[in-house]
Amino acid sequence: MKCVLLAHSPLVEAAPSGLNICSHKYTKVRSEAPVLPRLATFRQAMPKALHIDPADYAKPGALAFPAVPVRTYARSLSEERKRRGDRTLRDVLRQMMVVREFESMLGAFKAKGAYQDIAYSYKGPAHLSIGQEAAAVGQALALQPGDHIFGSHRSHGEFIAKGLAAISRLAPDELTRIMAAHQGGALLRTVEKNLPSNSTEGLAENFLLLGLLAEIFMRANGFNAGMGGSMHAFFPPFGVYPNNAIVGASAGIATGAALWKKLSGDGGIAVANSGDGSTGCGPVWEAMNFAAMAQFCTLWDDGKKGAPPILFFFNNNFYAMGGQTIGETMGWDRLSRIAAAANPEAMHAETVDGGDPLAVADAVERKREILLRGDGPALLDVECYRSGGHSTTDANVYRSKEELAAWQAHDPIATFRAKLVEAGILTISDAEAMQEAARAQIRAVTAAAVDPSISPIVDIRAQPTLIGRLMFSNEQIAPPAGEAALLKAPEETARARQDAKKSRFGLTPEGEKLSPMRAITLRDALFEAILHHMRHDERLIAYGEECREWGGAFGVYRGLAEIMPYHRLFNSPISEAAIVATAVGYALEGGRALIELMYGDFIGRAGDEIFNQMAKWRAMSGGALKLPIVLRCSVGSKYGAQHSQDWSALVAHIPGLKVAYPATPYDAKGLLASALSSEDPVVFFESQRLYDVVEQFKPGGVPADYYRLPLGEPDVKRQGTDLTILTIGPSLYPALAAADALAAQSISVELIDARSLVPFNYEPVLNSLRKTGRILLVSEASERGGFAMTLAANIARFAFASLKAPPRVLGAPNWIVPGAEMETTYFPQIEDIVDAAMLEFFPERKAERRGIRNWNDLELARAGL
Amino acid sequence: MDVPIVMPQLGNEIEEAQVDEWLKAVGDEVGVGEPVLTITTPKLTMEIEAPASGRLKEIKVAAEELAAVDAVLGVIETE
Numbered sequence A: 001m002k003c004v005l006l007a008h009s010p011l012v013e014a015a016p017s018g019l020n021i022c023s024h025k026y027t028k029v030r031s032e033a034p035v036l037p038r039l040a041t042f043r044q045a046m047p048k049a050l051h052i053d054p055a056d057y058a059k060p061g062a063l064a065f066p067a068v069p070v071r072t073y074a075r076s077l078s079e080e081r082k083r084r085g086d087r088t089l090r091d092v093l094r095q096m097m098v099v100r101e102f103e104s105m106l107g108a109f110k111a112k113g114a115y116q117d118i119a120y121s122y123k124g125p126a127h128l129s130i131g132q133e134a135a136a137v138g139q140a141l142a143l144q145p146g147d148h149i150f151g152s153h154r155s156h157g158e159f160i161a162k163g164l165a166a167i168s169r170l171a172p173d174e175l176t177r178i179m180a181a182h183q184g185g186a187l188l189r190t191v192e193k194n195l196p197s198n199s200t201e202g203l204a205e206n207f208l209l210l211g212l213l214a215e216i217f218m219r220a221n222g223f224n225a226g227m228g229g230s231m232h233a234f235f236p237p238f239g240v241y242p243n244n245a246i247v248g249a250s251a252g253i254a255t256g257a258a259l260w261k262k263l264s265g266d267g268g269i270a271v272a273n274s275g276d277g278s279t280g281c282g283p284v285w286e287a288m289n290f291a292a293m294a295q296f297c298t299l300w301d302d303g304k305k306g307a308p309p310i311l312f313f314f315n316n317n318f319y320a321m322g323g324q325t326i327g328e329t330m331g332w333d334r335l336s337r338i339a340a341a342a343n344p345e346a347m348h349a350e351t352v353d354g355g356d357p358l359a360v361a362d363a364v365e366r367k368r369e370i371l372l373r374g375d376g377p378a379l380l381d382v383e384c385y386r387s388g389g390h391s392t393t394d395a396n397v398y399r400s401k402e403e404l405a406a407w408q409a410h411d412p413i414a415t416f417r418a419k420l421v422e423a424g425i426l427t428i429s430d431a432e433a434m435q436e437a438a439r440a441q442i443r444a445v446t447a448a449a450v451d452p453s454i455s456p457i458v459d460i461r462a463q464p465t466l467i468g469r470l471m472f473s474n475e476q477i478a479p480p481a482g483e484a485a486l487l488k489a490p491e492e493t494a495r496a497r498q499d500a501k502k503s504r505f506g507l508t509p510e511g512e513k514l515s516p517m518r519a520i521t522l523r524d525a526l527f528e529a530i531l532h533h534m535r536h537d538e539r540l541i542a543y544g545e546e547c548r549e550w551g552g553a554f555g556v557y558r559g560l561a562e563i564m565p566y567h568r569l570f571n572s573p574i575s576e577a578a579i580v581a582t583a584v585g586y587a588l589e590g591g592r593a594l595i596e597l598m599y600g601d602f603i604g605r606a607g608d609e610i611f612n613q614m615a616k617w618r619a620m621s622g623g624a625l626k627l628p629i630v631l632r633c634s635v636g637s638k639y640g641a642q643h644s645q646d647w648s649a650l651v652a653h654i655p656g657l658k659v660a661y662p663a664t665p666y667d668a669k670g671l672l673a674s675a676l677s678s679e680d681p682v683v684f685f686e687s688q689r690l691y692d693v694v695e696q697f698k699p700g701g702v703p704a705d706y707y708r709l710p711l712g713e714p715d716v717k718r719q720g721t722d723l724t725i726l727t728i729g730p731s732l733y734p735a736l737a738a739a740d741a742l743a744a745q746s747i748s749v750e751l752i753d754a755r756s757l758v759p760f761n762y763e764p765v766l767n768s769l770r771k772t773g774r775i776l777l778v779s780e781a782s783e784r785g786g787f788a789m790t791l792a793a794n795i796a797r798f799a800f801a802s803l804k805a806p807p808r809v810l811g812a813p814n815w816i817v818p819g820a821e822m823e824t825t826y827f828p829q830i831e832d833i834v835d836a837a838m839l840e841f842f843p844e845r846k847a848e849r850r851g852i853r854n855w856n857d858l859e860l861a862r863a864g865l
Numbered sequence B: 001m002d003v004p005i006v007m008p009q010l011g012n013e014i015e016e017a018q019v020d021e022w023l024k025a026v027g028d029e030v031g032v033g034e035p036v037l038t039i040t041t042p043k044l045t046m047e048i049e050a051p052a053s054g055r056l057k058e059i060k061v062a063a064e065e066l067a068a069v070d071a072v073l074g075v076i077e078t079e
Ligand SMILES: Cc1ncc(C[n+]2csc(CCOP(=O)(O)OP(=O)(O)O)c2C)c(N)n1
Pocket: A153, A154, A245, A246, A247, A274, A275, A276, A277, A278, A279, A315, A317, A319, A320, A321, A390
């Protein structure tokens, strides 16, 4: 197989000076092997490139922080006129008016059920940005259509401003092409018919406003087919990417988008818009640190050096609902101070006057240049004031009249308008006409959005499974066949030579198990699927904690660091939220991500990112976005209560995630290949106890060539007639031994491995039950709410007529996982499975209990314990 | 005096590992703590350092061969 070889990255040379990118980030890179202290007689063979010299850290001193500029914008209006032209300045005013009118319309519907002469009852959320228009329009003025913004619950203004700015920059042909491509041109036709304009630009503005408002009203012709709504609406062709109802969630997603922009060469920057309150969110800090990782400068190959181009743009309106960030809920005095924590450049942070669109534009323009140079990330603290409520149910009890009045005097629209009038850029009557035009435009758009004959409601009665069909694309990419740039031919690595000598099957002809050094293990099988995708698909990147030199916490990636350059395989910070959120951003931009959580128990650290982001964006985009992400989670053992839990049910419960949990090398390779080919997000569980298992079921062993096994198909591992045992994950092995023990008592077991949890084809299980009439489900998850319980409940429904006894679930008890010494008392063991089978299904045999589970689990279950 | 280089215990469940590569040839001088060979377990690749200074007298397990934990992989002859 041909492979493109990259020159070895210059890890052992000192960082070059005088380079633009990263020149400020000099870090000592080892130039010769250091003399290491003798800690042991052996050490890992792939030492880090960066040498940590105690002498460097022993010197006393003091840390200095860069000065963070606060409101230093001082350009005169006459200079701005020269730079931007009067037409642009007038348009800035007009755009702010359009934003305010749009928000006022929603506010009027919420407050009075009417706007101008239009009556409408709008049921959804309205987090309005009245008072914050200069931040949105100033930002958009500095951005190009290819720059991507990600926002918050309060992002209508940013959406409109970015859209208007893109429309003013795109050529009419391009605008027409974009509009015609959306929804097969349906929205464009609606706009042409109901909101005509004599210019393409005018038509595109109406298209933008109607697409957004119809989406807010959850109509079928909304930009996201009515599946997003006020807080989630977006429209990528104008650079408006998902807004997010979870405070701060866009920070990580936008960072992943910036990584895609950097790696794909798509150009432009990503902007994470959020409020000052989001500086209290852990995932925002994780995202900023991820974006500031030094390795982009110290370790990545020359062609890929530089930070992802991400701007963290805080719309700092001094409040998070009723909490005041300054003086009450946060410790910072000026928001931009937080940037000092991220890196020595303090993220080039600045505090700017968010009441002045030109001050904002100036700052964004300067940050954008820094970002495009690879010297990011950047942070802007944009101070502004929300003159309306947090939402329309806000009684404003937390603010004084005096404070509101004081800020009224700084209203961005009134201030900017007065400035332009004073400079003679427009007359008062021009300004009034402009305001009238904005009112008329929003009125016309609103009339079209409320009218169900123009903007049809999403008719779930007529299409009851419409939303269900949006959950998954169920698409797969063709087997990857490209040739990615590699550091070394995979065949030349020690691992490849070693694995090549291994037996593909794990048993000797006499039925003896081979050692993991002599036969392909589950770990090796996973590696083969990963290597195939990585070497043939440049879009795929893999990262997580300890993925590089360590080879993944459990060695699945061992050897991959010799093959893959840093930008394809890298160590992430200990930031589970950022790992998943960046993968979401990277994938929805067009990339593919393979990420790893060391332990499934760390899912909690990335809860929002897995449950609300990775799982939801396909459906919330009305099926427009794809999320090709594989999240590998190992399921631990031996480390006790916080490192040994099977949480597969938690993930399977969340709509929008596919879930696999293979137990054999053959299944692991084929299922991982399918997961990596999937256009839908897959959570892939791997038992740490199984990494060393060799193939014992497939007589031909694990094929060396690439193959896929479909997600969602349970597999009959052994045929039988008296009892079906359905296992999830590693329970397959004790169940197999139990089946042998039961055979000795002339009970013939049919053994089925679930392999996947979502989707799950019940047919093989139901077929089996037609023979056996009895089913025992075994898993290592605690029983209450476990996935085996879901399976059992469904099986009782589907197979009622075939059942001779109720389905029985044997899981772990609903208490903490004890330490290694007590684990066998917790996870179902061979004897426990035999006991459950004998006592539950064959009581007439009067078997003696062999295991230690001598507690009344039925009574506990009846008490819900 | 002959000092054996042994396959270390690399974890509870690991019974054998592979010798990947000898970094020294028979007859080479080695200093204590200097890497003499690399080994691989199912999970990791590691360097094994010389337990004593002297001359590599003998290689008992060749590259790409498997050896059990505690097996003698080679011998160093000290002065
Ligand atoms: C994770 C999370 N916690 C709480 C909320 C409820 N909530 C919605 S907006 C908001 C305040 C956010 O304040 P800030 O980030 O300053 O933005 P602003 O509303 O001022 O624009 C809160 C607490 C949420 N949506 N998400």
